[in-house]
Amino acid sequence: MPPVIEGLEHWTYVSPDIERARRFYIDALGATPLDRPGGAPAAVTIAGNVIDFFPATDEFPAAPGSRGQHHAFRIRLEDYDTWVDHLRARGVPIDLASHGPQRMSIYLQDPDGYHLELTLGIDAETGRREIEKRGIRRYTIPTGWDE
Numbered sequence: 001m002p003p004v005i006e007g008l009e010h011w012t013y014v015s016p017d018i019e020r021a022r023r024f025y026i027d028a029l030g031a032t033p034l035d036r037p038g039g040a041p042a043a044v045t046i047a048g049n050v051i052d053f054f055p056a057t058d059e060f061p062a063a064p065g066s067r068g069q070h071h072a073f074r075i076r077l078e079d080y081d082t083w084v085d086h087l088r089a090r091g092v093p094i095d096l097a098s099h100g101p102q103r104m105s106i107y108l109q110d111p112d113g114y115h116l117e118l119t120l121g122i123d124a125e126t127g128r129r130e131i132e133k134r135g136i137r138r139y140t141i142p143t144g145w146d147e
Contacts, residue, residue: 010043010050011071014062015112018042018053024110025051028090029073047073062112068141070107070115077120077130080104097139101127104136 015021022042025031031044031051041052056062075083083106087094095107104127105119122130138146 008049010052012052012054013112013114014054014056014060016056016062017111018055020111022053028087028092028110029116062114064109064113064115067107067115070117072105072117072119075106075118075120077104077122077126080106080120080130081134083118095139096134096136098127098131098136099138099140101125101131103127104131105139107139 013021019042022033022044025044025046026033029046031046034043034045034050036043041054043050043052045051054060084094084096087106087108092108097105097107099105101124103119103121105117108116108118110116140146
């Protein structure tokens with residue numbers, strides 16, 4: 001058995017416009033700016049994690065990948081509609097999705113095309129009611145939207 005991993009230290013983000021990316025995470029997702037001395041990269045903290053922003057170069061371009069490659073942040077059911085309204089008010093395109101009766105998600109992309117998910121787990125009875133109330137469609141990776 002391998003030794004214990006204690007948690008996620010940070011993740012890195014490559015962008016052609018670091019300040020635009022940083023502002024998105026602060027303004028749209030509520031991240032906190034992290035100012036570190038000594039030439040450390042621009043950074044934010046969100047949900048107890050650090051995101052370090054690095055400039056895109058020819059050797060290290062921004063590479064968002066597909067929707068299947070994303071970061072997922074846990075939210076609360078009572079905040080789901082508030083998140084939807086908050087993101088729409090900022091002009092952020094979103095897709096509402098369920099992954100069966102026990103998971104509701106909000107998918108979005110940041111300004112550089114990196115995929116994000118705001119998600120919550122719930123019991124099946126509550127999930128069916130909340131998903132139906134909002135008319136949310138089922139989405140699975142890699143098959144996509146159920147019709």
